[in-house]
Amino acid sequence: MTALYSLLAVLVLALVAYLGAEAGLHTLFGVVIPYAAFLLFVGGFIWRVVRWGKSPVPFRIPTTCGQEKSLPWIKQNKFDNPSTTGGVIVRMLLEAFLFRSLFRNTKARLQDGNLVYRWTRWLWLFGLMFHVSFLVIFVRHFRLLTQPVPGFVQFLDALDGMFQIGAPQLYITDVLILTGLTFLLLRRFFIPQVRYISLANDYFPLFLLLGVAVTGVLMRYFSRVDVVGIKELAVGLASLHPTVPQGLQSLFFVHLFLVSVLVAYFPFSKLMHMGGVFLSPTRNLANNSRMKRHINPWNYPVKVHSYEAYEDEFRELMKQAGIPVEKE
Amino acid sequence: MAKTPTPKEILRIDHRPPKTGWMDTPVRFKPGTWCYPGSKDALEYLGYPNIRDWMPTDEDWKLPENWKEIILEGMADRLDKYRSFKVFMDICVRCGACADKCHFFLGSGDPKNMPVLRAELLRSIYRREFTKAGKLLGRLAGARELTTDVIKEWFYYFYQCTECRRCSVFCPYGIDTAEITMMARELLHLLGININWIMTPVANCTRTGNHMGLQPHTFKENIEYLCDDIEEYTGIRITPSFNRKGAEVLFVTPSADVFAEPGIYTCMGYLLLFEHIGLDYTWSTYNSEGGNFGLFTSHEQMKKLNAKIYLEAKRLGVKWILGGECGHMWRVIHQYMDTLNGPADFLEVPVSPVTGTTFENAASTKMVHISEFTADLIKHGKLRLDPSRNAGIVATFHDSCNPSRAMGLLEEPRYILKNVVPEFHEMPENTIREQTFCCGSGTGLNTDEFMEMRMRGGLPRANAVRYVHDKYGVNRLACVCAIDRATLSTLMDYWVPEVTVSGVSELVGNALVMEGEKKRETNLRGEPLAGTEGESDV
Numbered sequence: 001m002t003a004l005y006s007l008l009a010v011l012v013l014a015l016v017a018y019l020g021a022e023a024g025l026h027t028l029f030g031v032v033i034p035y036a037a038f039l040l041f042v043g044g045f046i047w048r049v050v051r052w053g054k055s056p057v058p059f060r061i062p063t064t065c066g067q068e069k070s071l072p073w074i075k076q077n078k079f080d081n082p083s084t085t086g087g088v089i090v091r092m093l094l095e096a097f098l099f100r101s102l103f104r105n106t107k108a109r110l111q112d113g114n115l116v117y118r119w120t121r122w123l124w125l126f127g128l129m130f131h132v133s134f135l136v137i138f139v140r141h142f143r144l145l146t147q148p149v150p151g152f153v154q155f156l157d158a159l160d161g162m163f164q165i166g167a168p169q170l171y172i173t174d175v176l177i178l179t180g181l182t183f184l185l186l187r188r189f190f191i192p193q194v195r196y197i198s199l200a201n202d203y204f205p206l207f208l209l210l211g212v213a214v215t216g217v218l219m220r221y222f223s224r225v226d227v228v229g230i231k232e233l234a235v236g237l238a239s240l241h242p243t244v245p246q247g248l249q250s251l252f253f254v255h256l257f258l259v260s261v262l263v264a265y266f267p268f269s270k271l272m273h274m275g276g277v278f279l280s281p282t283r284n285l286a287n288n289s290r291m292k293r294h295i296n297p298w299n300y301p302v303k304v305h306s307y308e309a310y311e312d313e314f315r316e317l318m319k320q321a322g323i324p325v326e327k328e
Numbered sequence: 329m330a331k332t333p334t335p336k337e338i339l340r341i342d343h344r345p346p347k348t349g350w351m352d353t354p355v356r357f358k359p360g361t362w363c364y365p366g367s368k369d370a371l372e373y374l375g376y377p378n379i380r381d382w383m384p385t386d387e388d389w390k391l392p393e394n395w396k397e398i399i400l401e402g403m404a405d406r407l408d409k410y411r412s413f414k415v416f417m418d419i420c421v422r423c424g425a426c427a428d429k430c431h432f433f434l435g436s437g438d439p440k441n442m443p444v445l446r447a448e449l450l451r452s453i454y455r456r457e458f459t460k461a462g463k464l465l466g467r468l469a470g471a472r473e474l475t476t477d478v479i480k481e482w483f484y485y486f487y488q489c490t491e492c493r494r495c496s497v498f499c500p501y502g503i504d505t506a507e508i509t510m511m512a513r514e515l516l517h518l519l520g521i522n523i524n525w526i527m528t529p530v531a532n533c534t535r536t537g538n539h540m541g542l543q544p545h546t547f548k549e550n551i552e553y554l555c556d557d558i559e560e561y562t563g564i565r566i567t568p569s570f571n572r573k574g575a576e577v578l579f580v581t582p583s584a585d586v587f588a589e590p591g592i593y594t595c596m597g598y599l600l601l602f603e604h605i606g607l608d609y610t611w612s613t614y615n616s617e618g619g620n621f622g623l624f625t626s627h628e629q630m631k632k633l634n635a636k637i638y639l640e641a642k643r644l645g646v647k648w649i650l651g652g653e654c655g656h657m658w659r660v661i662h663q664y665m666d667t668l669n670g671p672a673d674f675l676e677v678p679v680s681p682v683t684g685t686t687f688e689n690a691a692s693t694k695m696v697h698i699s700e701f702t703a704d705l706i707k708h709g710k711l712r713l714d715p716s717r718n719a720g721i722v723a724t725f726h727d728s729c730n731p732s733r734a735m736g737l738l739e740e741p742r743y744i745l746k747n748v749v750p751e752f753h754e755m756p757e758n759t760i761r762e763q764t765f766c767c768g769s770g771t772g773l774n775t776d777e778f779m780e781m782r783m784r785g786g787l788p789r790a791n792a793v794r795y796v797h798d799k800y801g802v803n804r805l806a807c808v809c810a811i812d813r814a815t816l817s818t819l820m821d822y823w824v825p826e827v828t829v830s831g832v833s834e835l836v837g838n839a840l841v842m843e844g845e846k847k848r849e850t851n852l853r854g855e856p857l858a859g860t861e862g863e864s865d866v
């Protein structure tokens with residue numbers, strides 16, 4: 001049901017953009033909404049990170065996933081259990097770009113009364129596939145926003161199209177992002193536990209991303225939109241001198257509107273895991289809490305049952321047992 | 329008390345979720361799956377609120393009138409104090425990677441034992457009360473109303489989590505259910521909801537210094553009984569000191585080592601080891617508990633109990649502190665102690681008086697783990713060891729949750745074991761080191777009325793032991809945790825009765841060749857050594 005609502009929501013959004021574009025609201029969908037969405041994204045992202053940052057990290061609580069630094073002859077696992085900032089940086093890079101923790105994933109199964117664990121890297125593989133493709137596609141889009149197009153964008157573009165299939169050239173990432181998203185969606189449908197925990201907040205962004213990707217693919221390979229016109233609009237937006245050229249297809253506005261919704265929705269949703277992963281205290285702290293004192297900014301004194309109170313209660317018993325006391 | 333189902337009955341686990349959505353599936357208090365509330369005496373002594381007669385099976389939990397307000401204020405307060413709590417409420421994507429990593433889910437099949445859903449029990453309230461989307465969209469945004477049923481659910485499932493942190497190893501964002509469980513338990517305490525197996529030990533630790541409430545003379549006597557046994561088995565008389573000022577080292581270990589099997593054999597191991605190297609150390613009766621039951625209660629309570637270690641070290645004027653084998657105790661010492669109760673500037677950076685090794689990794693906290701200390705001694709050849717005294721023992725090592733996932737103490741105990749037992753085999757790799765499985769009874773859940781859940785939660789651990797037992801004939805499960813020593817024994821009796829449990833230091837004690845000892849015929853349990861039965865040349 002939640003999946004269906006989410007799909008409907010995305011379809012309605014697409015329809016709104018289509019009808020709006022058909023009705024000639026090109027400035028609204030081409031300029032006003034993208035700007036508003038961008039502002040919401042930047043503002044929301046900063047607000048969210050600041051809000052997290054306002055809460056301190058009172059304790060050093062890394063989850064250690066390897067040998068600690070201890071005796072000199074025992075080999076420390078410097079990245080899964082870092083004791084230095086350098087080690088933490090490597091750990092975070094591995095986490096953010098290679099999904100290190102997800103790479104450990106296993107699947108447990110009860111088989112004839114025995115639990116069997118198997119490495120399972122499908123989620124890791126398709127998750128990474130989606131995220132990397134998304135990043136590449138995002139960077140590729142700078143080809144539309146910039147004039148002249150920077151070298152690295154051209155390079156990435158060439159790399160992405162290196163198989164030189166069809167005309168226009170097929171981008172590998174277009175295939176990969178659709179594959180990745182489809183997998184992420186299908187596992188929510190077909191793995192009973194994952195279906196059980198899935199909320200509308202999980203389906204909606206997936207359908208939205210699929211909507212963005214599908215409209216993008218349609219524009220490039222099937223409906224042949226006016227790229228020159230789109231670039232004119234994009235460069236105008238990027239240089240804060242927006243102009244809306246004539247004759248842009250409605251499909252483009254659907255794509256742009258879905259992107260705008262995604263961008264505006266981002267800071268207020270679970271998609272903020274992008275920022276949050278860097279603030280996770282179990283990952284971004286060095287495991288050196290016995291070497292270096294970590295300060296809790298709100299540490300406060302507590303009432304401890306003192307030795308004096310203890311001895312007062314048990315003094316006679318202690319004396320009889322030959323345990324030294326402070327006061328005879 | 330409920331009858332615990334048989335292993336065969338337990339193994340009929342169904343991991344498929346029910347037809348009804350989780351928000352529409354109310355909690356059912358089945359005997360054997362929940363713990364008794366805190367005793368009035370303990371709660372009064374500690375000054376906890378809303379003390380009353382109640383049972384989780386009651387319809388009315390007699391909550392304070394403004395309970396909702398208390399919870400919401402408590403949540404707001406903790407969201408401001410802990411970034412972990414705030415971030416973990418916001419960033420979960422419900423990918424489900426954590427689901428089958430939880431021993432309680434694997435053993436029970438209850439979907440609310442999937443770490444993601446356990447956290448959603450709290451997140452759903454967070455969304456409703458602290459986010460716009462939750463307020464506006466309600467259920468569609470995964471938000472729900474805070475009702476007494478939610479509180480009951482929290483009690484049930486946050487006391488079906490042992491804060492073992494296995495899920496956090498696999499979470500792509502490092503979301504740590506232990507943090508969430510700690511917050512939920514703190515919130516429940518505000519309403520007077522708690523369990524006795526935690527609150528009575530907390531009260532006892534406060535007053536007598538140890539969780540069983542042993543008074544100073546009894547504590548001393550217990551250790552002296554162990555010395556009697558040592559004398560009987562080895563011919564060596566050990567006379568440890570108590571509350572002695574001017575000792576070089578203060579030794580702190582869980583009190584279970586002093587009075588309960590099989591921990592006492594581990595304690596005999598410590599006593600022999602310290603005698604062997606002539607360590608200048610003292611026990612403390614005021615601080616006669618290493619295990620910190622405050623960790624299972626609240627950060628404040630943890631701090632109160634932990635403070636005693638430094639207070640006592642200062643009073644006695646020792647140079648540094650040595651800690652015995654214990655799991656959660658070491659999480660507190662390693663990750664919290666210095667922050668809570670430091671700086672320990674009245675102590676010195678620990679140096680082994682025997683090998684001269686400086687324990688740089690404990691330079692600030694000034695507290696060293698017995699396995700680090702012993703491994704260093706063995707590496708420098710300072711111990712006379714005869715592993716054949718452990719002949720017949722085929723050992724495997726259980727990594728306790730906290731030393732592995734909140735510290736990274738992995739190699740030290742293995743190094744020791746390989747030097748003191750003739751045969752050692754690892755359990756499968758997905759069940760050891762940072763992926764180790766909980767004993768199923770941590771965080772104060774090692775109580776008898778919770779037995780069914782304990783056996784269920786312990787299944788993954790027991791199953792891995794069963795595997796190495798069948799494959800290599802493993803008959804000894806070694807560990808460095810007091811709760812493990814107690815609960816794994818019960819677990820083994822239930823799932824793998826051929827295997828016994830011991831601390832690492834017990835096996836060290838067996839192997840130590842003491843100066844002036846008589847010919848050893850038994851191990852520290854008084855059992856005849858393999859190969860000596862029937863000999864009579866003493």
